[in-house]
Amino acid sequence: SAKYNFCAGPAMLPQAVMQKAQKELIDWNGLGVSVMEISHRSKEFIALTTQAEKTLRELMNIPANYHVLFMHGGGRAQFTNVVTNFLGDNGRALYLTSGQWSSSAIKEAKRIAGEDSIDEINIVETVEGLHQVKLPDLHSVDGDYRYVHYCANETVDGIEIFDTIESPWPVVADLSSTIMSHEIDVSKFGLIYAGAQKNIGPSGLSIVIVRDDMLNLPSLVQSSIMDYTITKDNDSMFNTPPTFAWYLAAEVFEWLKSVGGVGAMEKLNSDKANLLYQCIDELPFYKNGVAVQNRSRMNVTFQLVDNNLDEQFLAEAQAAGLVALKGHRIVGGMRASIYNAMPLAGVQKLVEFMQAFANKHSK
Ligand code: PLP
Numbered sequence: 001s002a003k004y005n006f007c008a009g010p011a012m013l014p015q016a017v018m019q020k021a022q023k024e025l026i027d028w029n030g031l032g033v034s035v036m037e038i039s040h041r042s043k044e045f046i047a048l049t050t051q052a053e054k055t056l057r058e059l060m061n062i063p064a065n066y067h068v069l070f071m072h073g074g075g076r077a078q079f080t081n082v083v084t085n086f087l088g089d090n091g092r093a094l095y096l097t098s099g100q101w102s103s104s105a106i107k108e109a110k111r112i113a114g115e116d117s118i119d120e121i122n123i124v125e126t127v128e129g130l131h132q133v134k135l136p137d138l139h140s141v142d143g144d145y146r147y148v149h150y151c152a153n154e155t156v157d158g159i160e161i162f163d164t165i166e167s168p169w170p171v172v173a174d175l176s177s178t179i180m181s182h183e184i185d186v187s188k189f190g191l192i193y194a195g196a197q198k199n200i201g202p203s204g205l206s207i208v209i210v211r212d213d214m215l216n217l218p219s220l221v222q223s224s225i226m227d228y229t230i231t232k233d234n235d236s237m238f239n240t241p242p243t244f245a246w247y248l249a250a251e252v253f254e255w256l257k258s259v260g261g262v263g264a265m266e267k268l269n270s271d272k273a274n275l276l277y278q279c280i281d282e283l284p285f286y287k288n289g290v291a292v293q294n295r296s297r298m299n300v301t302f303q304l305v306d307n308n309l310d311e312q313f314l315a316e317a318q319a320a321g322l323v324a325l326k327g328h329r330i331v332g333g334m335r336a337s338i339y340n341a342m343p344l345a346g347v348q349k350l351v352e353f354m355q356a357f358a359n360k361h362s363k
Contacts, residue, residue, distance in 0.1 A: 004346035007324035008155055008299060008337040009177070010197040015341075017251045028247075035247040040240055049235070052250035059253060059262055060179075062186050062209060069208040070236040070246055072225060075101075075176040075195030078206055079108035082149065082172050082191065085228050087113045088218030091146040094169065097122045098133060098161065099154030100330060101174060109149070112220070119143060123150075124159065131159060132291035138167040145169045146217055147190055153178035155198075156328040158301030158335065159294050164188050170214060177298050179207070180256060181340060182266035190214050198298070199340050201249035204242050256340065265340050272338050272347040273297040279351045285358035303333035309361060310334075320353050322346075 005012040028035040029044050038045060053068050062068065071077065087093060093113070095106045097120055109118045121141075124131050138148060147170045153160045155177040162182075165171050170190025179194040186192065191210045197203035208228065215229045224230050225239050256265065277295055280286045280302045288295065288302045304310055313334070317325050327333040338347055 002345075003321045003323055004342070004349060005323050006336045006338065006342070006346075006350070008198075008328070008335060009195075010203050011199075011337055011339050012341045013201065013248070014252060014255045017248065017255050020251060021248060034244075036244045038243075040237055040243050045243065048247060048250055052246065052253055055250070055253040055257055056207075059256055060184070060186055060209070065212045066186060067208075067210050067212065067215075067228075067232045069210065069228065069231045070241060070249075071206045071208055071231060072204065072242060074197070074204055074206050075174065075193065076104070076108070077226065078174070078193035078195075078208065079105045080112060081208075081222075081226050081228070082147065082193070083109045083112045084220045084222035084226065086146045086172075086214070086217045086219065087117060088220045090117070091218065092117050092119065092144060094119045094121065094138075094141070094143060094145045094148040096120075096136075096148065096150040096165075098124050098151060099157035099159050100328070101154055101156065101176070102149070102151035105149060105151065105174060119145070127291065129289065130291040131157070131289055131294065133159065133161050133163075133294045135161075135163060135165065138165070138169070147172045147214075150174070151176075153296055153298055155296075155299050155337075156331055156335075158288070158290055158296040158299045160296040160298070161294065170211070177337075177339075178296075180262050180265065181269050181298055183262050196245060196249055198337070199252075201252050202242075202245045205245040205249060207249075268344065269297045269338070269340070272342065272344055273300060275344075275347050275351055276300050276336060276338070279354055283355065283358045285362055286354065298337060298339055300336045300338060301327060301331065301333060302336075303327075306361075307333070313357060316357060317350075317353060320349075322350050322353055325350075 025034045097103050106120055121136055123133050125134050148167050149172045151174040172191045173189055175192050176195040177198045180199050191214055193208045196205040230238050280288050286302050314326055325334050327335040
């Protein structure tokens with residue numbers, strides 16, 4: 001019977017894409033070899049990357065004054081790259097913290113630029129036991145910043161920010177775990193980045209969408225392969241790119257387009273998340289600690305009220321074909337990651353399992 005994989009990342013990819021890729025491992029594009037075995041500068045591969053960018057631009061409605069870069073190093077490489085690319089000549093930046101990943105981004109920024117170059121505002125408060133985001137009025141914050149950084153979806157904590165950040169400085173956003181899960185207005189951002197291994201493709205790759213004028217900011221000395229301008233000037237091929245990851249990402253973009261694009265996905269993702277949160281709210285057996293307006297639609301964190309049953313829950317879920325539900329080691333509990341590739345049927349099956357488990361163990 002079908003298995004549903006709720007891993008936070010690397011996460012499940014669309015089944016149709018994986019089946020196509022499996023066939024193409026033997027013969028891609030009639031070349032008699034796989035895409036992994038050809039030159040990144042071949043006309044066939046360039047056709048692939050051109051199409052990938054075109055489809056991504058359509059899917060996200062990316063304005064013409066933005067560059068799309070395919071880079072190495074996953075999400076964390078961009079924690080470094082935004083600092084080295086934008087904070088030359090003693091530049092300063094403001095970081096908003098909302099959980100584990102935004103905190104990691106700050107740590108990295110301070111490591112490179114120095115503690116004094118980075119200011120920080122914690123934007124999560126606890127109201128009646130629930131975590132909620134309170135965005136500060138950035139127009140009333142004093143400071144000369146090159147950018148303000150935030151993480152739109154905290155993968156570990158299950159906290160998502162749906163509001164647009166209004167800011168006098170360019171907004172740099174970590175969209176690793178929420179990109180293409182709902183519609184956004186790209187023109188509100190100076191730079192968007194995302195590690196690929198949730199809604200895009202295999203790990204290692206990161207996608208950067210950067211507004212043209214951001215490339216004029218003074219940078220620190222850095223590795224050429226991590227320089228946004230050099231990457232742009234070389235069509236993301238200053239060195240050999242991760243070609244297989246790029247190919248799979250291109251296939252995921254085509255798949256997403258074929259199922260109706262980001263708008264259709266937004267509807268499905270909100271149905272999936274609502275179903276699961278409804279189950280958690282209705283059964284006193286489970287709880288979630290995030291205020292409704294900031295509950296992540298991608299990473300649904302929840303706890304068993306009696307955490308002595310955690311191991312048994314995970315074992316029985318696994319036996320029922322529901323895998324990788326264990327929460328992140330830092331926060332414990334459970335986490336169901338339900339990215340674009342997770343079908344509604346997977347969430348329905350999880351909900352049925354949770355109801356049955358609660359029935360069996362409620363006193
Ligand atoms: N940012 C967010 C929101 C993430 O969820 C992750 C990884 O899960 C990262 C950054 C780091 O990505 P990577 O492991 O590709 O460096």
